[in-house]
Amino acid sequence: MIVLVGFMGSGKTTVGKLLANLVGLPFLDTDALVVARDGRSIRDIFEQSGERAFREIEREIVLETLQGRDAVISLGGGSLVDPKVCQGIERATVVHLRVSYGEAMRRVGVDAGRPMLDLRDPRTLAHEREATYEVVSNLGVTTDGRSPRDVALEIAIECFGPGIAIGRPRRIAVQVPHKPYDVVVGRDLIESLPDHLPPMDGIERILVVTQPPLERLTKDLVPPLQKLGDVSVEIVEDGEGAKTLASAERLYGVLADLDFHRSDLIVSFGGGVVSDLAGFVASTYGRGTRLVHVPTTLLAQVDAAIGGKTGVNLPHAKNMVGTFYQPDGVVCDVDLISSSSMEEIRSGSAEIAKYGFVGDPDLLEILRSETQKILGGDAIVLIDVVARSVAIKAEVVARDEHDSHARAVLNYGHTFGHAIEHAMGYGGIRHGEAVSIGMMAAAYLAREMLYTTELVVSRHKEVLTDLGLPVTTDLELSDLEPAWKLDKKYSGGVRFVLLRSIGEPVIGVEATQEALDATMKRLRS
DSSP states (O other), X not given: OEEEEOOTTSOHHHHHHHHHHHHTOXXXXXXXXXXXXXXXXXXXXXXXXXXXXXXXXXXXXHHHHHTSSSOEEEOOTTGGGSHHHHXXXXXXXEEEEEOOHHXXXXXXXXXXXXXXXXXXXXXXXXXXXXXXXXXXXXXXXXXXXXXXXXXXXXXXXXXXXXXXXXXXXXXXXXXXXXXXXXXXXXXXXXXXXXXXSOOOTTOOEEEEEEOGGGHHHHHHHHHHHTTTSEEEEEEOOSSGXXXXXXXXXXXXXXXXXXXXXXXXXXXXXXXXHHHHHHHHHHHHGGGXXXXXXXXXXXHIIIIITSSSBOOBOOSSSTTOXXXXXXXXXXXEEGGGGGGXXXXXXXXXXXXXXXXXXXXXXXXXXXXXXXXXXXXXXXXXXXXXXXXXXXXXXXXXXXXXXXXXXXXXXXXXXXXXXXXXXXXXXXXXXXXXXXXXXXXXXXXXXXXXXXXXXXXXXXXXXXXXXXXXXXXXOOOOHHHHHHHHTTOTTOSSSOOEEEEEEXXXXXXXXXXXXXXXXXXXXXXXX
């Protein structure tokens, strides 16, 4: 158990997520857990119920968390005023993230979510708390002038030794309210697959759903799964053509013939098509059966298998029939990515770039500096970029499981991208390639609508072209508009996710006709 303490602005949440990825532990933020349980923001709790009520909720959650499984835990800055919390962390490795007062205030800025800034003099508060942090901590790490990644790496090395960052499996918690689960990212995970899954009692039968190109690899998957139950394998049509109601109906029949029950397990083994289809079937057969994803492509590992979206296509548009249904677990073995073609890996890198554009600019630097290693299937680099991408998506999904608002940021580039796929016919262009063009279009649109600068547009083109992804299309606006009428984010018109700057997305933007025309003109140039 690693507990991070420090004054506001010390970087506990940012460093904690990176550290959790490095050491293969779940990350838990007690402030976020308080908000999730109470249903109010921290400021609202303070204003409506007072600090004492907040501290009582906080103490209860912190002590519960400390008694749970090993994790990286970020404690609220004031939680250590409670003696019971101080006593509770005695058996943990407590790390003080040291930050100067000036740097802390610079990072925090005008943050309406920090009510203690209104209740106490910040300088006095910082002085008092720093003394407590030093007393309770086993390790102190300076954060001024350093990147969160460097700080996380120092802590990992101090706690686990210098080999910690090289190839160790990483476990990312997806903290959805009613069915939290873990995503494990590493290499050589298939042989020990059951060890990476949560306990699931009562399994009698397991159905593995896969596609023809993976039939050979499926033979490696079956023996470890036989430790859990009797295993059957069902091979569905290759490509996007498998995502149909007819395919789902056929799988329902297979399950019924096997006398499949809700306590049994469906395992998707493949790319996004397989996880979407298998997830849809699992969510609807028997009103919900157990589900585990073992994604084999880069795109599925960083996106499709995470977050609980399932679906099949209609002739009218992609993913028009589907559900939100979280799996029981996800195991991302990066060695499986080598079964994909170079073009497929390149396509998957578009989704990683998306996470960089909307939430983690450091990812863009990794993509540029490690392009050849990523495309060449370097396991160490892939573990890092997959885990970082999963962590970003996990955080967003935990805040908005059913895609009602905040999760829309993950749609960056997809409003254009899905329309491009529809216009070119499913299978006419890879999903990641369409998303790449879609992100380029979103950057042009943001510039035309004066949301962003030409520098941000250039950054998109540099990152995407360095990855060998397309950034142009010959399609006309009229080719895209039919798909937009059926877009799932439609609200009185098609809505776009745009960027003000890298890492600063804006959702729900309604574009002008003039801006769309200008965007399509730039896409064709």
